[in-house]
Amino acid sequence: xxxxxxxxxxxxxxxxxxxxxxxxxxxARCWLFGIVLCLATFLNLxxxxxxxxxxxxxxxxxxxxxxxxxxEQTYCLIDLYHHESRFDPEARNGSHYGIPQGRSKYLATVxxxxxxxxxxxxxxxxxxxxxxxxxxxxxxxxxxxxxKKGWH
Numbered sequence: 001x002x003x004x005x006x007x008x009x010x011x012x013x014x015x016x017x018x019x020x021x022x023x024x025x026x027x028a029r030c031w032l033f034g035i036v037l038c039l040a041t042f043l044n045l046x047x048x049x050x051x052x053x054x055x056x057x058x059x060x061x062x063x064x065x066x067x068x069x070x071x072e073q074t075y076c077l078i079d080l081y082h083h084e085s086r087f088d089p090e091a092r093n094g095s096h097y098g099i100p101q102g103r104s105k106y107l108a109t110v111x112x113x114x115x116x117x118x119x120x121x122x123x124x125x126x127x128x129x130x131x132x133x134x135x136x137x138x139x140x141x142x143x144x145x146x147x148k149k150g151w152h
Contacts, residue, residue, distance in 0.1 A: 056087035059099065059112055066120070068134045077139035080146055081119070089115055123152070 059081075064074045084101040085091035089112035091098060098107035100119025107115050124137035127145070146152040 054112055056082075059087045059116060062113055063116060066117070067136050067139075068131070070130070070136055073130060073136055073139045076143040077120075077123075077137075080139060080143045080152065081116075083146065084152075087112070126152075 060074075060078050063077050063081075067073050067077065081087055081099050085099050087099055089098055091101065092108075093101055095103055097104070098110075098115040098118075099112055100107070100115055100122065102115075102118065102122060104118070107118060110118075120135065120137050120139075123139055123142045124132070124135075127138045127141040130136045130138050142152045
């Protein structure tokens with residue numbers, strides 16, 4: 001009973017019409033809250049762009065874990081992606097997109113984690129693998145190339 005009195009007094013902070021029934025006012029506010037909640041849920045599910053925008057440290061942690069805790073390759077890949085895009089998944093430089101700055105239009109449509117995975121496969125295919133079974137590309141070789149040529 002005390003709980004209902006507290007809730008009732010809390011809900012009474014919203015203005016209501018003078019002649020409105022107290023229960024119908026609470027009922028209307030509940031419906032309004034439910035409608036807003038449903039709209040917010042449905043509007044966020046329609047595209048991959050609505051996925052959360054992670055901070056650069058989240059991407060760095062993902063790189064470290066996905067490279068099987070290999071410090072050397074992690075540092076090289078982080079430095080490379082920092083210079084390429086500052087870990088901005090929406091970065092664009094001419095026809096190059098995303099964190100790895102690849103020429104694939106696919107990178108413009110996916111989130112940062114998928115962009116990093118795409119970039120790892122690209123580096124592995126172009127510069128070789130440190131451990132192909134574990135999915136660790138030779139990021140240091142790609143970074144050395146970037147330091148010499150300005151692209152990878």
